[in-house]
Amino acid sequence: MSTSTEAPESQPQSQPEPKAPKQGLPGWAVQGLVAASAIVLALVVGAILIVIGDDEVKLASSYFFAAPLDTLSAAVTAVGEAYKALVVGAVGGLNPIAESLTQATPLICGGLAVSLAFRTGLFNIGAQGQLIIGAILAAWVGFAWHLPPVVHLLVAILAGLIGGAIWGGLVGLLKARTGAHEVIVTIMLNYVAIYLLQWLLTTTTFQRPGREDPISPIVDASAQYPQFGGNRLHLGFILALLAAAFVWWLLNRSTIGFELRAVGANPDASRTAGMSVGRAYIIAMVVAGGLAGLAGTQQVLGTDLPLTDGVAASVGFDAITVALLGRGTPIGTVLAGLLFGALNAGGLQMQLQTQTPLTLTTVLQAVIVLFVAAPALVRSVFRFLPKERGAGAVLAKGWNG
Amino acid sequence: MSGSRLPGSPSDREAARMHLELAGLTRSFGSLVANDHIDLVIEPGEIHCLLGENGAGKSTLMNMLYGLLQPDSGEILIDGEKVSISSPSDAIARGIGMVHQHFMLVPVFTVAENIMLGRETTRGAGVLDRKKAHALVRELSDRYGFDVDPEALVENIPVGVQQRVEIIKALTHDAKVLILDEPTAVLTPAEIDELIEVMRQLKDSGTSIVFITHKLKEVKAIADKITVIRRGKVVGTAEPSATEEELAELMVGRAVDLKVDKAPAEPGEVQLEVRGLTVIDERGHTAVDNVDLEVRAGEILAVAGVQGNGQSELAEALLGLIPIAAGTISLDGRDLSGRSTRQRLEAGIGYVPEDRAHDGFVGSFSVAENLVLDLFRKPPFGSGVSLHTGEIEKNATSRVDEFDIRTQSIDLPVSSLSGGNQQKVVLAREMSRPLKLLVASQPTRGVDVGSIEFLHTRIVHERDQGTAVLIVSTELDEIAALADRVAVMYRGKVVGVVPADTPRDELGLMMAGASQREAEIAATEHPTTLGTI
Amino acid sequence: ACGSKPAEETPAGGAKKDFKACMVSDSGGFDDKSFNQTSYKGLQDAVKELNISEAKAESKSDNDYPTNMTAMVAQKCNIIVSVGFKLEDATDKAAVANPDIKFTIVDSAPAEPIPNVKPLGFNTAESSFQAGYLAAAMSQSGKVGTYGGIKIPPVTIFMDGFAEGVRHYNTTKSKNVQVLGWDDAKQDGLFTGDFEDKAKGQNTAQNLITQGADIIFPVAGPAGLGGLQAAKASNGKVNAIWVDTDGCESAAEYCSVLITSVQKGMDVAVKDAIASAVENKFDNKQFIGTLENGGTGLAPFHEFDSKVPAELKSELDAIKADIISGKIKLQSKAQPKAS
Amino acid sequence: MTETTVESRPTAPATIEGPAERTRRLRVGGLMLVFAVIGLLLAFVTNGGKATFQLVSGDLEGSLLKVPAQGTAIFLAVLGLAAAVAYLLRRVPMRYAGWLGAILGICFIGAFLCWAAAGKVFPLANQFQGTLNFATPLILGALAGVLCERAGVINIAIEGQFLVGAFTAAIVASTTGSAVAALAAAAITGVLMAALLAVFSIKYLVNQVVLGVVLVVFASGVTGFLFDQFIQEDTANLNTPDVLAAVKIPLLGDIPFIGPILFNQTALVYLTYIAVAVVTFMLFQTRWGLRVRAVGEHPKAADTVGIKVTRVRYTAVLWAGVLAGLGGSFFTVGYAGSFNKDMTAGNGFIALAALIMGRWHPVGAMVAALFFGFATQLQSQLQIIQTPIPGELLLMAPYLATVIAVAGLVGRVRAPKADGEPYVKG
Numbered sequence A: 001m002s003t004s005t006e007a008p009e010s011q012p013q014s015q016p017e018p019k020a021p022k023q024g025l026p027g028w029a030v031q032g033l034v035a036a037s038a039i040v041l042a043l044v045v046g047a048i049l050i051v052i053g054d055d056e057v058k059l060a061s062s063y064f065f066a067a068p069l070d071t072l073s074a075a076v077t078a079v080g081e082a083y084k085a086l087v088v089g090a091v092g093g094l095n096p097i098a099e100s101l102t103q104a105t106p107l108i109c110g111g112l113a114v115s116l117a118f119r120t121g122l123f124n125i126g127a128q129g130q131l132i133i134g135a136i137l138a139a140w141v142g143f144a145w146h147l148p149p150v151v152h153l154l155v156a157i158l159a160g161l162i163g164g165a166i167w168g169g170l171v172g173l174l175k176a177r178t179g180a181h182e183v184i185v186t187i188m189l190n191y192v193a194i195y196l197l198q199w200l201l202t203t204t205t206f207q208r209p210g211r212e213d214p215i216s217p218i219v220d221a222s223a224q225y226p227q228f229g230g231n232r233l234h235l236g237f238i239l240a241l242l243a244a245a246f247v248w249w250l251l252n253r254s255t256i257g258f259e260l261r262a263v264g265a266n267p268d269a270s271r272t273a274g275m276s277v278g279r280a281y282i283i284a285m286v287v288a289g290g291l292a293g294l295a296g297t298q299q300v301l302g303t304d305l306p307l308t309d310g311v312a313a314s315v316g317f318d319a320i321t322v323a324l325l326g327r328g329t330p331i332g333t334v335l336a337g338l339l340f341g342a343l344n345a346g347g348l349q350m351q352l353q354t355q356t357p358l359t360l361t362t363v364l365q366a367v368i369v370l371f372v373a374a375p376a377l378v379r380s381v382f383r384f385l386p387k388e389r390g391a392g393a394v395l396a397k398g399w400n401g
Numbered sequence B: 001m002s003g004s005r006l007p008g009s010p011s012d013r014e015a016a017r018m019h020l021e022l023a024g025l026t027r028s029f030g031s032l033v034a035n036d037h038i039d040l041v042i043e044p045g046e047i048h049c050l051l052g053e054n055g056a057g058k059s060t061l062m063n064m065l066y067g068l069l070q071p072d073s074g075e076i077l078i079d080g081e082k083v084s085i086s087s088p089s090d091a092i093a094r095g096i097g098m099v100h101q102h103f104m105l106v107p108v109f110t111v112a113e114n115i116m117l118g119r120e121t122t123r124g125a126g127v128l129d130r131k132k133a134h135a136l137v138r139e140l141s142d143r144y145g146f147d148v149d150p151e152a153l154v155e156n157i158p159v160g161v162q163q164r165v166e167i168i169k170a171l172t173h174d175a176k177v178l179i180l181d182e183p184t185a186v187l188t189p190a191e192i193d194e195l196i197e198v199m200r201q202l203k204d205s206g207t208s209i210v211f212i213t214h215k216l217k218e219v220k221a222i223a224d225k226i227t228v229i230r231r232g233k234v235v236g237t238a239e240p241s242a243t244e245e246e247l248a249e250l251m252v253g254r255a256v257d258l259k260v261d262k263a264p265a266e267p268g269e270v271q272l273e274v275r276g277l278t279v280i281d282e283r284g285h286t287a288v289d290n291v292d293l294e295v296r297a298g299e300i301l302a303v304a305g306v307q308g309n310g311q312s313e314l315a316e317a318l319l320g321l322i323p324i325a326a327g328t329i330s331l332d333g334r335d336l337s338g339r340s341t342r343q344r345l346e347a348g349i350g351y352v353p354e355d356r357a358h359d360g361f362v363g364s365f366s367v368a369e370n371l372v373l374d375l376f377r378k379p380p381f382g383s384g385v386s387l388h389t390g391e392i393e394k395n396a397t398s399r400v401d402e403f404d405i406r407t408q409s410i411d412l413p414v415s416s417l418s419g420g421n422q423q424k425v426v427l428a429r430e431m432s433r434p435l436k437l438l439v440a441s442q443p444t445r446g447v448d449v450g451s452i453e454f455l456h457t458r459i460v461h462e463r464d465q466g467t468a469v470l471i472v473s474t475e476l477d478e479i480a481a482l483a484d485r486v487a488v489m490y491r492g493k494v495v496g497v498v499p500a501d502t503p504r505d506e507l508g509l510m511m512a513g514a515s516q517r518e519a520e521i522a523a524t525e526h527p528t529t530l531g532t533i
Numbered sequence C: 001a002c003g004s005k006p007a008e009e010t011p012a013g014g015a016k017k018d019f020k021a022c023m024v025s026d027s028g029g030f031d032d033k034s035f036n037q038t039s040y041k042g043l044q045d046a047v048k049e050l051n052i053s054e055a056k057a058e059s060k061s062d063n064d065y066p067t068n069m070t071a072m073v074a075q076k077c078n079i080i081v082s083v084g085f086k087l088e089d090a091t092d093k094a095a096v097a098n099p100d101i102k103f104t105i106v107d108s109a110p111a112e113p114i115p116n117v118k119p120l121g122f123n124t125a126e127s128s129f130q131a132g133y134l135a136a137a138m139s140q141s142g143k144v145g146t147y148g149g150i151k152i153p154p155v156t157i158f159m160d161g162f163a164e165g166v167r168h169y170n171t172t173k174s175k176n177v178q179v180l181g182w183d184d185a186k187q188d189g190l191f192t193g194d195f196e197d198k199a200k201g202q203n204t205a206q207n208l209i210t211q212g213a214d215i216i217f218p219v220a221g222p223a224g225l226g227g228l229q230a231a232k233a234s235n236g237k238v239n240a241i242w243v244d245t246d247g248c249e250s251a252a253e254y255c256s257v258l259i260t261s262v263q264k265g266m267d268v269a270v271k272d273a274i275a276s277a278v279e280n281k282f283d284n285k286q287f288i289g290t291l292e293n294g295g296t297g298l299a300p301f302h303e304f305d306s307k308v309p310a311e312l313k314s315e316l317d318a319i320k321a322d323i324i325s326g327k328i329k330l331q332s333k334a335q336p337k338a339s
Numbered sequence D: 001m002t003e004t005t006v007e008s009r010p011t012a013p014a015t016i017e018g019p020a021e022r023t024r025r026l027r028v029g030g031l032m033l034v035f036a037v038i039g040l041l042l043a044f045v046t047n048g049g050k051a052t053f054q055l056v057s058g059d060l061e062g063s064l065l066k067v068p069a070q071g072t073a074i075f076l077a078v079l080g081l082a083a084a085v086a087y088l089l090r091r092v093p094m095r096y097a098g099w100l101g102a103i104l105g106i107c108f109i110g111a112f113l114c115w116a117a118a119g120k121v122f123p124l125a126n127q128f129q130g131t132l133n134f135a136t137p138l139i140l141g142a143l144a145g146v147l148c149e150r151a152g153v154i155n156i157a158i159e160g161q162f163l164v165g166a167f168t169a170a171i172v173a174s175t176t177g178s179a180v181a182a183l184a185a186a187a188i189t190g191v192l193m194a195a196l197l198a199v200f201s202i203k204y205l206v207n208q209v210v211l212g213v214v215l216v217v218f219a220s221g222v223t224g225f226l227f228d229q230f231i232q233e234d235t236a237n238l239n240t241p242d243v244l245a246a247v248k249i250p251l252l253g254d255i256p257f258i259g260p261i262l263f264n265q266t267a268l269v270y271l272t273y274i275a276v277a278v279v280t281f282m283l284f285q286t287r288w289g290l291r292v293r294a295v296g297e298h299p300k301a302a303d304t305v306g307i308k309v310t311r312v313r314y315t316a317v318l319w320a321g322v323l324a325g326l327g328g329s330f331f332t333v334g335y336a337g338s339f340n341k342d343m344t345a346g347n348g349f350i351a352l353a354a355l356i357m358g359r360w361h362p363v364g365a366m367v368a369a370l371f372f373g374f375a376t377q378l379q380s381q382l383q384i385i386q387t388p389i390p391g392e393l394l395l396m397a398p399y400l401a402t403v404i405a406v407a408g409l410v411g412r413v414r415a416p417k418a419d420g421e422p423y424v425k426g
């Protein structure tokens, strides 16, 4: 009935097929290339640090002018050996690979917890605290309850999920009800969680019988993730992948995820469209907390570790970095988690073989992320890299959601 | 840049005339050629109107002139000399000023701070001299008959006044060429009158003005020359004497029916009943004051009023977006007062918010997703927790067709559509489910004539299907075109509900607070220019 | 950068023995100015004296323990030293799986003895008792203060002994010197909450000083250094006693305020354990460092040697004898239990 | 002309309370009431005897304020209750609401201290002294955050800037022996970190929250690596900085009670006072500040009036680096002497929380930092004088208090509109 649809002239103007995406490499290949180049650049930075820190090089450079080649060969040797150890430790065989995957497991879940909140417009700096609470509950169920196999594991996992979900949900609730800024609340709750854990470990409920040390018993065998073969890799890794698939489904194929994304992108329009912004915040933080809690279960149910005050390691913080590297998407988070896991595993091997401090791994991780996050910078070094389209600023959003 | 001075006296300005020529300016965004070899000459002291559909490329052209965008090719000549304008500061330095289509004001700054930004008045050593700035603003504001308080925060003043602040800002930049990109979209008829007066003053003092608007009446009232752009190309020029229909046809490329075909309303049962509605806003002001309203099925009630007199709050309160202090809202006999926005939408209210980019759609979502923004939970788009993306896409394809939404793909983010098309997305979504009541705030703000025609037709069509329609608009044209009855709001109160054929002058006076009777008398004694525009 | 190339060095003591001693740190790292560092010193001493080779693995987090342990096993170590109770599980597991590798663990013991694991414990309560007595005697103000990093037994054992020592001083001398920062009966006191925040440790010590304490006994690793800094900043009014190592060596810049240190002889114990393995005399009997066997004790007084009265020195010796003889019985629950 | 239509928004009598205000009043009032009641309960269980407050740090004999514990506690608690009720029932014009909150806060803390210190000595002067010690680096860090974020760049990297500042200050002070050189070096490395933040966020459009976290990791890694590889080997020469000496300001330093607390401090503390004043002045009274705030709120608007958005952002972020670097130097030369790994122990994140809690205002950030410093110091002092509150709970208290304050009193805060959003032209 509208006149305009009948008029031939009003057809959408010249609509050439969006031609850009058809040329050259597909998007994922470009991203992969950029990521690989970023890693190369980061390794160069790491190499510089290795060289200046290496004793042999220091020694050789003290007589640099007498025998410059010594310095050079010392440097090459130092870097070569260090990186060889890194690679071998990360992917050099079945066991190293299993170790990398094991290290990646909690990072993936933690990264998902951060990504999911991100997509809802929330900055979840609290994965650390959520993970701790999840680990506390999972471990407690694991060693204090005695249930039949399978059931025990399931209940322990559930307890971990609930623990994390409560700790995360609290943040969502406070944000929804009072407007309290999630960054402050998550930072503070991280501290509260660690002090809570420290205190619990002095109580008889949590202390290992016969010990005064703040260390819990190891969970019952019935509550442990089954392991694959002789290494530390366990079922938790599969759960992490399933969690990633779940988050993908939640965000892209569920009504709840639609709402979360909408609230994350434009809370006002979402409210106008009848969504409850507060509810979305609570849901997002409950699920994010649950994911971090799952990471917590992987710490205490998977790798033979008891509950101690170091149970969270720095997984909750590394998770933030992993989430960036993964650009807030589940698949990206998995890949980023794997990379970080490999770097951790390789880093241990590197310090073992070449006495390179673990702090170097930390620097490498930070530098890799910096480069991956700034494709333009990588491209200005490696001119041959094709341009990426529509990526880059995906996560670039401010405090105001 | 330090210190600031008032625009030069008229004699200064004679010397300051500028001859501006754009030659073959071309700019594309990806595969889209937004400007395709555009030539344009702006003579000193002329008011040059640019006309064109939404997305025709007007703003793009002006943004290149102002240094916000760089042309792919073509050149800009000032007084016959080729110049390159690589940033707004270049443009300002050369005497080009611009009032942007979207407000370029910092909401948390005062009026004076906004005006001095970029050319601050200082007491030396970079310390702001606010007193001097206030005096300056007062002086300019008096000179042009604007009434702005330099110390008010911009976020607290009505949009009409904000627009004046924008204009004062451009004036302090001593422009020889002043670009006004759709400045009238948010102004009331009286405010438009004032602006046109100011433009005449400026022109008399030698300033050239490029004036972009979608309102053909304004073009005819003020233009010296008219250039029409369609799909990035200049398709012709026109004289101000051309009829509105001729201009519209040139713009859109086909005949446009400026009058909506509208059969008389056949009102049915009362659908919306509002009693004693009172809304207190965040600052503790009574925004809506004890309002009673009824809208029947199959009729269009227009709420007229100067921006900031409570209409927006009325609409938001109907949807439950802001809490009400007192009163009841019932739809089809059902009390909705305590219900959530979602429940109200599900009860059969459709809502087109006033500020579409802010409240109407999620810019980074695709067209398809935005078309189900408030429908995604219900079949066929969703069931339980799962989302049916196939259905969502199907729906998008058919809505895009039906509403002639111009987009390269339903997967593109809505933020990449032009304003008019964004508005069509919102309307298409709200009209794609059975409604009892449609609440639409400023449904055609900033939309070109072709699209207005289409949107109006759709709204009337909705009415004819038996939906009660409540339109909030500051456009008397729109009210005249759509309304069956008009409720006029002033300071939160409904000062009168009058028939649609009430003379414009009378409506205008009621919008200024006169009661219906006073307005009738005054309108006959002192007719204003309102009638002509 | 200039200079001439040194001649090829030959290892001083000829070829190394075919014996590899290894160590895994806990998450504190080898530079924790505390037990990892001291234990590592033991390894280095052993390497030097016994002419053996070494390998070490630092752990950045609890996650790394099993991995590092496995890596050490893979390195074909003859003995693996693990530092800290957190490594207990990983050590036990590796020990059971590798019966021909020797293990020894600092500050912990397996629940059931394992043939190839030698636990090393330290009853630092004993030497802290002496330190408490010394502090009480040296205090001008009649108040001494202590604080910890985190409330865990390896920390509170020092604080317990310290408090008991002060009490002993009060009973024998009928004085009323107060201990601020730890109530051993209630097992509650002053903690900074972590081992890193030196500024916080310093402020905490300052709070004790404000309350009148003139001798500070910080048990908080690097955060404890803040306590030494606070003492140093008091310009001679306040002094301190360090823990784990001789502070005049590990934190030499603070030697001027250190009356003494409560040494935990992890270096010696570790070295001895390695030596026993080298000499094929390894056993799995728990070693508990005591005053008696020199596994713990007070460090030299260094700059305070002249300020500590001779009489007091002999009282300290008497206390030592009484503790060894069992005349003085310590109460602290955190003392390592002989297995 | 129909001037009448240009009325600005009609103003109804402002006595009517908007729904948002009402919710806020009920929430804040409810919380005030809860605290007033807790204060009252504590007052009732306060055992007899006198509570003694030490007014001069370290002076245990003179300058003591002795008050009857229970009587004073009850008096204060009742006064606090009155303030809470007055607020809740709107018995006082709402513009005095802040005063009521302050009264309640002081009364509650007073009653609480009477309860805790009954029969004991509470070092009141030291309470404030310690507050300042904890708060000084937080204030500097939060100011750095304010500068960045007012310009539209989120700064989560404060912790990293602290670390490098602390590290370089320690080394430079140890090797040169010059405090000025140490502070300058800390400022410079703070700027270098800031430059990374600026380049990656402004030029390469990296998400700023995550960028900040990454930079913290980076700083921790680099300082840790250099510490491992170089400093450890030569601690005596590289890591034994002298600490800044306190300088008493004549006259001001002699004011009873507050003089020694506020005006017998190190140069770094005075720099902090000055920084609060200067940042406030610069942001709100100068051309530069107006432009900084403009690019943080609406960069495009700033661009259209000829302001170079990225240049303004760079300057703000780099100046912020100076402040954060100086804040870092507090951890070594400013107070604690030698450097150790990760010694800033999360203080940078607390500074971040302080700046948000302070609503991105320098003075607000300072108040929030002082609040946190006060809570931390109180918890430490209470652990010493031994209260019935378990030590574990006390350790959590500052963090819980912050959550309560943020949820109950601060509520929704509004960041600069364009905070965290990179500006892309065109």
Ligand SMILES: Nc1ncnc2c1ncn2[C@@H]1O[C@H](COP(=O)(O)OP(=O)(O)OP(=O)(O)O)[C@@H](O)[C@H]1O
Pocket: B029, B032, B034, B052, B053, B054, B055, B056, B057, B058, B059, B060, B061, B101, B416, B417, B418, B419, B420, B446, B448, D426
């Ligand atoms: N930054 C940009 N990126 C991509 N496309 C753009 C950009 N700016 C403009 N366009 C496209 O260029 C075309 C012209 O836009 P322009 O804003 O100039 O239109 P207009 O004539 O001002 O329209 P309106 O009347 O709606 O303001 C539109 O199709 C628009 O989508």
Ligand SMILES: Nc1ncnc2c1ncn2[C@@H]1O[C@H](COP(=O)(O)OP(=O)(O)OP(=O)(O)O)[C@@H](O)[C@H]1O
Pocket: B029, B054, B055, B059, B101, B102, B415, B416, B417, B418, B419, B420, B446, B447
């Ligand atoms: N990143 C982008 N990609 C594609 N198109 C864009 C992009 N950013 C803006 N545009 C389009 O460019 C045009 C210019 O934007 P601008 O904000 O000036 O006006 P507009 O949306 O046309 O305004 P109005 O809705 O008021 O008519 C718009 O049509 C907008 O949709």
Ligand SMILES: [Mg+2]
Pocket: B058, B059, B060, B101, B181
């Ligand atoms: Mg436009």
Ligand SMILES: [Mg+2]
Pocket: B054, B101, B419, B420, B446, B447
């Ligand atoms: Mg438009």
